[in-house]
Amino acid sequence: MYNFYYSRRMEVWTGSADAPLDETWPAFRPGAAVTLRATLSDRLGQRWASEVGAVADQRGAVALNASVDDEPDALIWSMALQPPPGRPPMPYVDACTDGLEALEIELTADGRRGRLLRRLVAADIEVTVVQGTGFAATVFTPVEAAPDRWALALGGSGGATSWSWQVAALLAAHGRRAAAVAYFDWSGQLGLPQSITELPIELVVRAAAAIDPGRRLRVDLIGFSKGAELALNAASRLELPLATVTAVAPSSHSWEAATSTPDGNPRGSWTQHGTTLPFLRFNAPPDFYASFDKTSLGPLHDRALDGTDAKHPARIPTERITAPLLLVAGTEDSTWPSARMTAGIASTRTDARQLIIDRAGHTITPPGLPVTPLDGHPAANARANRAMWRILQHHLALPS
DSSP states (O other): OOOOOOOOOOOEEEETTTSSSOEOOOOOTTTTEEEEEEEHHHHHHHEEEEEEEEEEEETOOEETTOOOOSSSSSHHTTTTTOOOOSOOOOOTTTTOOOSOEEEEEEETTEEEEEEEESSSSSSTTTEEEEEEEEEEEEEEEOOOOOOSEEEEEEOOOOOTTTTTTHHHHHHTTOOOOEEEEEEEOOOOOTTSSSOOOOEEETTTHHHHHHHHHOOSSSSEEEEEEEHHHHHHHHHHHHHEEEEEEEEEOSSSSSSOOOOSSSOOOOOSEEEEEEEEOOOOOOOOOOOHHHHGGGGGGHHHHHHHHHHTTTOOOTTTOOGGSSEEEEEEEEEOOOOOOOHHHHHHHHTOOOEEEEEEEOOSSSSSOOOOSSTTTTTTTHHOOOHHHHHHHHHHHHHTTTTO
Protein backbone atom coordinates (compact mmCIF):
# COMPACT_ATOMS: atom_id res chain seq x y z
CA MET A 1 0.00 0.00 0.00
CA TYR A 2 1.25 3.46 -0.88
CA ASN A 3 0.88 6.60 1.22
CA PHE A 4 -0.16 9.68 -0.72
CA TYR A 5 0.25 13.30 0.13
CA TYR A 6 -0.26 16.49 -1.86
CA SER A 7 2.07 19.44 -2.14
CA ARG A 8 1.90 22.58 -4.24
CA ARG A 9 4.51 21.33 -6.67
CA MET A 10 3.99 17.59 -6.96
CA GLU A 11 2.25 14.50 -5.67
CA VAL A 12 4.40 11.95 -3.87
CA TRP A 13 3.65 8.29 -3.19
CA THR A 14 5.79 6.12 -0.90
CA GLY A 15 5.69 2.38 -0.36
CA SER A 16 7.57 -0.89 -0.43
CA ALA A 17 9.22 -1.72 -3.75
CA ASP A 18 7.34 -5.03 -4.02
CA ALA A 19 3.90 -3.52 -3.28
CA PRO A 20 1.38 -3.31 -6.13
CA LEU A 21 1.11 0.18 -7.54
CA ASP A 22 -2.55 0.52 -6.56
CA GLU A 23 -2.84 4.27 -6.00
CA THR A 24 -4.37 6.96 -8.22
CA TRP A 25 -3.37 10.44 -9.36
CA PRO A 26 -6.34 12.74 -8.74
CA ALA A 27 -7.73 15.94 -10.27
CA PHE A 28 -7.57 15.24 -14.00
CA ARG A 29 -10.51 15.90 -16.30
CA PRO A 30 -12.95 12.93 -16.09
CA GLY A 31 -12.55 10.66 -19.11
CA ALA A 32 -9.38 12.38 -20.28
CA ALA A 33 -6.72 10.34 -22.05
CA VAL A 34 -3.49 10.82 -20.11
CA THR A 35 0.07 9.82 -20.97
CA LEU A 36 2.04 8.85 -17.87
CA ARG A 37 5.80 9.11 -18.17
CA ALA A 38 8.30 7.77 -15.64
CA THR A 39 12.06 8.33 -15.45
CA LEU A 40 14.76 6.98 -13.16
CA SER A 41 18.49 7.71 -12.92
CA ASP A 42 20.69 4.83 -11.80
CA ARG A 43 24.04 4.86 -10.01
CA LEU A 44 25.90 4.61 -13.34
CA GLY A 45 24.36 7.87 -14.54
CA GLN A 46 22.07 6.07 -16.96
CA ARG A 47 18.46 7.09 -17.53
CA TRP A 48 15.58 4.61 -17.58
CA ALA A 49 12.22 5.76 -18.96
CA SER A 50 8.73 4.50 -19.70
CA GLU A 51 5.53 5.89 -21.23
CA VAL A 52 2.09 4.40 -20.58
CA GLY A 53 -1.37 5.53 -21.64
CA ALA A 54 -4.25 5.76 -19.16
CA VAL A 55 -7.76 7.21 -18.94
CA ALA A 56 -9.08 9.25 -16.02
CA ASP A 57 -12.14 7.76 -14.37
CA GLN A 58 -15.42 9.59 -13.76
CA ARG A 59 -13.91 11.25 -10.69
CA GLY A 60 -10.91 12.45 -12.69
CA ALA A 61 -8.49 9.98 -11.07
CA VAL A 62 -5.83 8.17 -13.09
CA ALA A 63 -4.69 4.73 -11.90
CA LEU A 64 -0.93 4.44 -11.66
CA ASN A 65 -1.04 0.69 -12.25
CA ALA A 66 -1.78 1.00 -15.98
CA SER A 67 -1.08 -2.20 -17.92
CA VAL A 68 0.91 -3.09 -21.02
CA ASP A 69 0.24 -6.50 -22.57
CA ASP A 70 -2.18 -7.18 -19.68
CA GLU A 71 0.59 -6.80 -17.09
CA PRO A 72 -0.07 -4.09 -14.46
CA ASP A 73 2.41 -1.58 -13.05
CA ALA A 74 3.92 -1.04 -16.49
CA LEU A 75 5.12 2.42 -15.48
CA ILE A 76 7.86 0.66 -13.54
CA TRP A 77 8.57 -2.69 -15.17
CA SER A 78 8.56 -1.33 -18.74
CA MET A 79 11.25 1.27 -18.06
CA ALA A 80 13.81 1.00 -20.85
CA LEU A 81 17.42 2.03 -20.64
CA GLN A 82 18.35 5.31 -22.32
CA PRO A 83 22.19 5.27 -22.30
CA PRO A 84 24.10 8.54 -22.60
CA PRO A 85 25.46 9.20 -26.12
CA GLY A 86 28.83 7.67 -26.77
CA ARG A 87 28.68 5.22 -23.85
CA PRO A 88 27.94 1.50 -24.07
CA PRO A 89 24.70 0.60 -22.29
CA MET A 90 24.83 -1.38 -19.06
CA PRO A 91 21.31 -2.88 -18.95
CA TYR A 92 21.49 -4.32 -15.45
CA VAL A 93 18.66 -3.66 -13.02
CA ASP A 94 21.10 -3.82 -10.10
CA ALA A 95 22.37 -0.40 -11.15
CA CYS A 96 18.94 0.98 -10.22
CA THR A 97 18.96 -0.41 -6.71
CA ASP A 98 22.58 -0.86 -5.62
CA GLY A 99 22.26 0.98 -2.34
CA LEU A 100 19.98 1.26 0.65
CA GLU A 101 18.23 4.43 -0.47
CA ALA A 102 14.69 4.37 -1.80
CA LEU A 103 14.20 4.07 -5.53
CA GLU A 104 13.15 7.54 -6.77
CA ILE A 105 10.96 7.54 -9.88
CA GLU A 106 9.89 10.85 -11.39
CA LEU A 107 6.44 11.02 -13.00
CA THR A 108 4.96 13.53 -15.42
CA ALA A 109 1.47 13.76 -16.94
CA ASP A 110 -0.08 16.71 -18.78
CA GLY A 111 2.44 19.13 -17.33
CA ARG A 112 2.03 17.86 -13.78
CA ARG A 113 4.76 16.23 -11.75
CA GLY A 114 4.79 13.36 -9.29
CA ARG A 115 7.27 11.10 -7.57
CA LEU A 116 7.31 7.48 -6.49
CA LEU A 117 9.58 6.56 -3.59
CA ARG A 118 9.90 2.77 -3.50
CA ARG A 119 11.66 1.37 -0.44
CA LEU A 120 13.65 -1.84 -0.56
CA VAL A 121 14.75 -1.51 3.07
CA ALA A 122 11.92 -0.89 5.53
CA ALA A 123 12.43 1.80 8.16
CA ASP A 124 12.57 -0.66 11.08
CA ILE A 125 15.22 -2.96 9.56
CA GLU A 126 18.66 -3.23 11.16
CA VAL A 127 21.42 -3.65 8.56
CA THR A 128 24.72 -5.24 9.59
CA VAL A 129 27.74 -6.68 7.77
CA VAL A 130 29.32 -10.04 8.60
CA GLN A 131 32.57 -11.08 6.91
CA GLY A 132 34.55 -14.30 7.00
CA THR A 133 36.78 -16.51 4.90
CA GLY A 134 35.35 -16.60 1.40
CA PHE A 135 32.20 -14.57 2.01
CA ALA A 136 30.81 -11.15 2.90
CA ALA A 137 27.21 -10.90 4.08
CA THR A 138 24.77 -8.03 4.43
CA VAL A 139 22.22 -9.03 7.06
CA PHE A 140 18.75 -7.46 7.28
CA THR A 141 17.02 -7.99 10.64
CA PRO A 142 13.44 -6.83 11.26
CA VAL A 143 12.34 -5.77 14.73
CA GLU A 144 10.02 -8.76 14.97
CA ALA A 145 11.83 -11.52 13.11
CA ALA A 146 10.57 -15.09 12.88
CA PRO A 147 11.86 -16.91 15.97
CA ASP A 148 12.73 -20.21 14.33
CA ARG A 149 14.28 -19.51 10.89
CA TRP A 150 16.14 -17.06 8.67
CA ALA A 151 16.99 -16.78 4.97
CA LEU A 152 20.35 -16.91 3.18
CA ALA A 153 20.35 -15.57 -0.40
CA LEU A 154 23.05 -16.19 -3.03
CA GLY A 155 23.16 -14.13 -6.22
CA GLY A 156 24.47 -15.12 -9.61
CA SER A 157 27.38 -14.21 -11.84
CA GLY A 158 26.79 -10.48 -11.36
CA GLY A 159 28.99 -10.87 -8.30
CA ALA A 160 29.02 -9.28 -4.83
CA THR A 161 25.43 -9.09 -3.51
CA SER A 162 23.88 -8.62 -6.95
CA TRP A 163 20.27 -9.93 -6.86
CA SER A 164 20.66 -11.31 -3.35
CA TRP A 165 20.46 -8.01 -1.49
CA GLN A 166 17.16 -6.97 -3.07
CA VAL A 167 15.70 -10.36 -2.15
CA ALA A 168 17.09 -10.30 1.40
CA ALA A 169 15.99 -6.71 2.07
CA LEU A 170 12.44 -7.36 0.92
CA LEU A 171 12.19 -10.65 2.82
CA ALA A 172 13.16 -8.72 5.94
CA ALA A 173 10.36 -6.25 5.20
CA HIS A 174 8.02 -9.24 5.43
CA GLY A 175 9.38 -10.31 8.83
CA ARG A 176 12.09 -12.80 7.89
CA ARG A 177 15.67 -12.11 8.96
CA ALA A 178 17.67 -12.48 5.76
CA ALA A 179 21.29 -12.29 4.61
CA ALA A 180 22.65 -11.45 1.17
CA VAL A 181 25.88 -13.44 0.92
CA ALA A 182 28.59 -12.41 -1.55
CA TYR A 183 30.95 -15.24 -2.46
CA PHE A 184 32.90 -13.55 -5.27
CA ASP A 185 33.28 -10.03 -6.63
CA TRP A 186 34.45 -9.08 -10.12
CA SER A 187 35.71 -5.72 -8.85
CA GLY A 188 37.82 -7.15 -6.05
CA GLN A 189 36.60 -4.47 -3.64
CA LEU A 190 35.26 -6.96 -1.08
CA GLY A 191 38.46 -8.97 -0.75
CA LEU A 192 36.78 -11.99 -2.33
CA PRO A 193 37.76 -14.09 -5.37
CA GLN A 194 37.16 -12.24 -8.64
CA SER A 195 35.63 -15.16 -10.51
CA ILE A 196 33.61 -18.28 -9.77
CA THR A 197 36.57 -20.58 -10.09
CA GLU A 198 37.08 -23.53 -7.73
CA LEU A 199 35.22 -21.88 -4.86
CA PRO A 200 34.58 -24.11 -1.83
CA ILE A 201 30.91 -24.94 -1.35
CA GLU A 202 31.71 -25.02 2.37
CA LEU A 203 31.56 -21.20 2.27
CA VAL A 204 27.78 -21.55 2.64
CA VAL A 205 28.19 -23.41 5.94
CA ARG A 206 30.78 -20.88 7.14
CA ALA A 207 28.49 -17.97 6.29
CA ALA A 208 25.53 -19.62 8.01
CA ALA A 209 27.60 -20.30 11.14
CA ALA A 210 28.86 -16.70 11.28
CA ILE A 211 25.40 -15.20 10.85
CA ASP A 212 23.72 -17.62 13.27
CA PRO A 213 26.64 -18.65 15.54
CA GLY A 214 24.71 -21.12 17.66
CA ARG A 215 23.04 -22.67 14.61
CA ARG A 216 19.82 -22.37 16.58
CA LEU A 217 17.64 -21.53 13.60
CA ARG A 218 16.72 -23.33 10.40
CA VAL A 219 17.78 -21.77 7.11
CA ASP A 220 15.73 -20.88 4.04
CA LEU A 221 18.46 -21.27 1.39
CA ILE A 222 17.79 -19.27 -1.79
CA GLY A 223 19.95 -19.03 -4.91
CA PHE A 224 19.75 -17.49 -8.36
CA SER A 225 21.61 -18.75 -11.45
CA LYS A 226 25.20 -19.61 -10.39
CA GLY A 227 24.03 -18.94 -6.83
CA ALA A 228 21.35 -21.59 -7.38
CA GLU A 229 24.05 -23.97 -8.60
CA LEU A 230 25.97 -23.26 -5.40
CA ALA A 231 22.87 -23.54 -3.19
CA LEU A 232 21.84 -26.89 -4.68
CA ASN A 233 25.35 -28.29 -4.31
CA ALA A 234 25.54 -27.11 -0.69
CA ALA A 235 22.08 -28.44 0.16
CA SER A 236 22.87 -31.79 -1.50
CA ARG A 237 26.33 -32.37 -0.07
CA LEU A 238 26.69 -30.51 3.25
CA GLU A 239 25.14 -30.55 6.71
CA LEU A 240 22.87 -27.53 7.01
CA PRO A 241 19.78 -27.01 9.21
CA LEU A 242 17.54 -26.38 6.21
CA ALA A 243 13.94 -25.21 6.39
CA THR A 244 13.51 -24.84 2.62
CA VAL A 245 15.59 -24.59 -0.56
CA THR A 246 14.72 -22.32 -3.50
CA ALA A 247 16.54 -22.26 -6.85
CA VAL A 248 15.69 -19.52 -9.37
CA ALA A 249 16.98 -20.08 -12.92
CA PRO A 250 18.64 -23.24 -11.56
CA SER A 251 21.21 -25.67 -12.87
CA SER A 252 20.98 -29.45 -12.64
CA HIS A 253 24.76 -29.79 -13.05
CA SER A 254 27.99 -28.14 -11.97
CA TRP A 255 29.62 -26.21 -14.81
CA GLU A 256 33.06 -25.03 -15.78
CA ALA A 257 34.16 -21.64 -14.53
CA ALA A 258 33.18 -18.78 -16.83
CA THR A 259 36.31 -16.66 -16.66
CA SER A 260 36.72 -13.51 -18.72
CA THR A 261 39.71 -14.88 -20.67
CA PRO A 262 40.43 -18.36 -22.05
CA ASP A 263 43.57 -20.05 -20.77
CA GLY A 264 43.20 -23.42 -22.48
CA ASN A 265 42.80 -25.15 -19.13
CA PRO A 266 39.12 -25.36 -18.13
CA ARG A 267 38.54 -25.32 -14.40
CA GLY A 268 35.51 -26.12 -12.33
CA SER A 269 33.36 -23.65 -10.44
CA TRP A 270 33.27 -25.49 -7.10
CA THR A 271 35.29 -27.62 -4.73
CA GLN A 272 34.43 -29.79 -1.73
CA HIS A 273 37.08 -30.75 0.83
CA GLY A 274 39.63 -29.14 -1.50
CA THR A 275 38.75 -31.33 -4.48
CA THR A 276 37.14 -29.87 -7.61
CA LEU A 277 33.60 -31.10 -8.15
CA PRO A 278 33.10 -32.77 -11.55
CA PHE A 279 31.79 -30.28 -14.11
CA LEU A 280 30.37 -29.97 -17.59
CA ARG A 281 32.15 -27.85 -20.18
CA PHE A 282 30.23 -25.45 -22.38
CA ASN A 283 33.22 -24.98 -24.73
CA ALA A 284 32.70 -21.29 -25.48
CA PRO A 285 34.16 -20.01 -28.77
CA PRO A 286 36.83 -17.29 -28.75
CA ASP A 287 34.35 -14.51 -29.55
CA PHE A 288 32.59 -15.18 -26.23
CA TYR A 289 35.69 -14.05 -24.37
CA ALA A 290 35.81 -10.86 -26.43
CA SER A 291 32.26 -9.85 -25.48
CA PHE A 292 31.62 -11.96 -22.37
CA ASP A 293 27.99 -11.97 -23.49
CA LYS A 294 26.40 -14.58 -21.24
CA THR A 295 23.24 -14.66 -23.36
CA SER A 296 25.24 -16.46 -26.05
CA LEU A 297 25.84 -19.43 -23.76
CA GLY A 298 22.36 -20.97 -23.98
CA PRO A 299 22.97 -23.24 -26.99
CA LEU A 300 26.39 -24.25 -25.61
CA HIS A 301 24.87 -25.37 -22.31
CA ASP A 302 22.11 -27.18 -24.21
CA ARG A 303 24.64 -29.04 -26.35
CA ALA A 304 26.66 -30.08 -23.29
CA LEU A 305 23.54 -31.43 -21.57
CA ASP A 306 22.66 -33.55 -24.61
CA GLY A 307 25.47 -35.95 -23.76
CA THR A 308 24.52 -36.55 -20.13
CA ASP A 309 22.37 -39.00 -18.20
CA ALA A 310 21.31 -39.39 -14.57
CA LYS A 311 24.65 -41.02 -13.71
CA HIS A 312 26.84 -38.23 -15.05
CA PRO A 313 29.32 -37.21 -12.32
CA ALA A 314 28.65 -33.50 -12.87
CA ARG A 315 24.97 -33.88 -11.99
CA ILE A 316 24.07 -32.27 -8.66
CA PRO A 317 22.62 -35.01 -6.41
CA THR A 318 19.48 -33.05 -5.56
CA GLU A 319 17.69 -36.22 -4.45
CA ARG A 320 19.72 -35.91 -1.24
CA ILE A 321 18.03 -32.61 -0.32
CA THR A 322 15.60 -33.36 2.49
CA ALA A 323 14.02 -29.90 2.76
CA PRO A 324 11.06 -28.74 0.63
CA LEU A 325 12.40 -27.61 -2.77
CA LEU A 326 11.10 -24.82 -5.03
CA LEU A 327 12.35 -24.41 -8.64
CA VAL A 328 11.58 -21.32 -10.76
CA ALA A 329 12.57 -20.83 -14.41
CA GLY A 330 11.63 -19.06 -17.64
CA THR A 331 11.22 -20.81 -20.99
CA GLU A 332 13.27 -18.19 -22.89
CA ASP A 333 16.35 -18.23 -20.67
CA SER A 334 19.23 -17.47 -23.06
CA THR A 335 22.03 -17.92 -20.51
CA TRP A 336 21.36 -21.59 -19.87
CA PRO A 337 18.31 -23.85 -20.30
CA SER A 338 16.98 -23.43 -16.78
CA ALA A 339 13.52 -24.79 -17.66
CA ARG A 340 15.10 -27.94 -19.09
CA MET A 341 17.35 -28.29 -16.06
CA THR A 342 14.41 -27.71 -13.72
CA ALA A 343 12.72 -30.71 -15.33
CA GLY A 344 15.91 -32.71 -14.81
CA ILE A 345 16.04 -31.81 -11.12
CA ALA A 346 12.33 -32.55 -10.67
CA SER A 347 12.85 -36.02 -12.16
CA THR A 348 14.93 -36.84 -9.06
CA ARG A 349 12.70 -34.93 -6.65
CA THR A 350 9.12 -35.63 -7.66
CA ASP A 351 7.87 -33.63 -4.65
CA ALA A 352 9.65 -30.47 -5.79
CA ARG A 353 7.42 -27.49 -6.45
CA GLN A 354 7.99 -26.08 -9.96
CA LEU A 355 7.11 -22.72 -11.48
CA ILE A 356 7.90 -22.44 -15.20
CA ILE A 357 6.96 -19.08 -16.72
CA ASP A 358 6.27 -19.04 -20.46
CA ARG A 359 8.32 -16.49 -22.49
CA ALA A 360 10.27 -15.33 -19.42
CA GLY A 361 14.05 -14.97 -19.55
CA HIS A 362 16.93 -15.71 -17.19
CA THR A 363 16.83 -12.89 -14.64
CA ILE A 364 13.82 -13.22 -12.36
CA THR A 365 13.79 -10.66 -9.55
CA PRO A 366 11.34 -9.39 -6.95
CA PRO A 367 8.62 -7.22 -8.53
CA GLY A 368 8.71 -3.45 -8.55
CA LEU A 369 11.85 -3.01 -10.65
CA PRO A 370 12.45 -2.47 -14.37
CA VAL A 371 12.69 -5.85 -16.06
CA THR A 372 16.03 -7.02 -17.43
CA PRO A 373 15.93 -6.55 -21.22
CA LEU A 374 18.51 -9.18 -22.15
CA ASP A 375 16.11 -12.03 -22.95
CA GLY A 376 12.51 -13.09 -22.67
CA HIS A 377 9.47 -10.91 -23.39
CA PRO A 378 9.22 -7.78 -21.18
CA ALA A 379 5.67 -8.38 -19.96
CA ALA A 380 6.43 -12.06 -19.38
CA ASN A 381 9.51 -11.10 -17.36
CA ALA A 382 7.37 -8.80 -15.23
CA ARG A 383 4.82 -11.59 -14.81
CA ALA A 384 7.61 -13.96 -13.79
CA ASN A 385 8.84 -11.53 -11.17
CA ARG A 386 5.39 -11.26 -9.58
CA ALA A 387 4.76 -15.01 -9.75
CA MET A 388 8.16 -15.90 -8.30
CA TRP A 389 7.74 -13.49 -5.41
CA ARG A 390 4.26 -14.76 -4.61
CA ILE A 391 5.23 -18.45 -4.60
CA LEU A 392 8.48 -17.74 -2.71
CA GLN A 393 6.57 -16.03 0.10
CA HIS A 394 4.26 -19.04 0.33
CA HIS A 395 7.19 -21.49 0.20
CA LEU A 396 8.90 -19.63 3.06
CA ALA A 397 5.63 -19.44 5.05
CA LEU A 398 5.86 -15.66 5.28
CA PRO A 399 2.88 -13.83 6.80
CA SER A 400 0.53 -12.54 4.13
